[in-house]
Amino acid sequence: MPAYAFDFRRSCSNPDLRPERSGVFTVGIAALELDAESMQRFNTLVARLAPDHSPYTAEQIAGAARRVLRALTKGQESAFIKTRVRRVGELRAADADQRWSMDPALRADLRALLDYLDAPDGLIPNHLCGIGMLDDAILVDAAMPKFRAELDEYADFCRFCTAADASGDTTPIDRAYWFAEREQEKRLEAQLRRVRESRYAQQNSTRGFRVR
Numbered sequence: 001m002p003a004y005a006f007d008f009r010r011s012c013s014n015p016d017l018r019p020e021r022s023g024v025f026t027v028g029i030a031a032l033e034l035d036a037e038s039m040q041r042f043n044t045l046v047a048r049l050a051p052d053h054s055p056y057t058a059e060q061i062a063g064a065a066r067r068v069l070r071a072l073t074k075g076q077e078s079a080f081i082k083t084r085v086r087r088v089g090e091l092r093a094a095d096a097d098q099r100w101s102m103d104p105a106l107r108a109d110l111r112a113l114l115d116y117l118d119a120p121d122g123l124i125p126n127h128l129c130g131i132g133m134l135d136d137a138i139l140v141d142a143a144m145p146k147f148r149a150e151l152d153e154y155a156d157f158c159r160f161c162t163a164a165d166a167s168g169d170t171t172p173i174d175r176a177y178w179f180a181e182r183e184q185e186k187r188l189e190a191q192l193r194r195v196r197e198s199r200y201a202q203q204n205s206t207r208g209f210r211v212r
Helices: 036-049 058-072 079-096 104-118 134-167 175-203
Strands: none
Touching (some): 036 134, 058 134, 104 134, 134 175
16 A cells, blocks of 8 residues: 555645555566656656656556555555546646636646546556556646646636626636636735724723823
């Protein structure tokens, strides 16, 4: 089972991919081949999406695959893969939403990630039971620092759209409209906070007095 260091302040955490953590070799992974060319393509995309991330080694990927397979033999599903696949769904939704404009460079990086995820010839073949999406999950995990802020804003945008629909507001909503409304709400909240603080200061003020 992969070792996790979950940080609940973040939407993703990094798996422990050290080879020495892989344990006993799992028979079910005997046919897995991580050739140098596939590793190079994988790490090229890692470098694009996460420039500060160190390249992965075949030993790291194989070690993680063994742990996932060993967990599957015990009936344990990989939470690491499942969580990253869910994030992929969010990335696809943001990319497909015509109302959500995105920085062209960031969208190009997102499309490069999605192209890899949709390709049948990734580092690990998708048809392999249990580990077919492991390389996808590792890549998504490495790329999340680039996309996390965008996904957080898109989630807020979706909540805003849902609230507008529930209120019957038919105003066309796009990213610019949502941003302007959000900034106006922030200014209103700041003004109300200043008013509350001012009233609190007045209530706690003391009058000077003289002793005769």
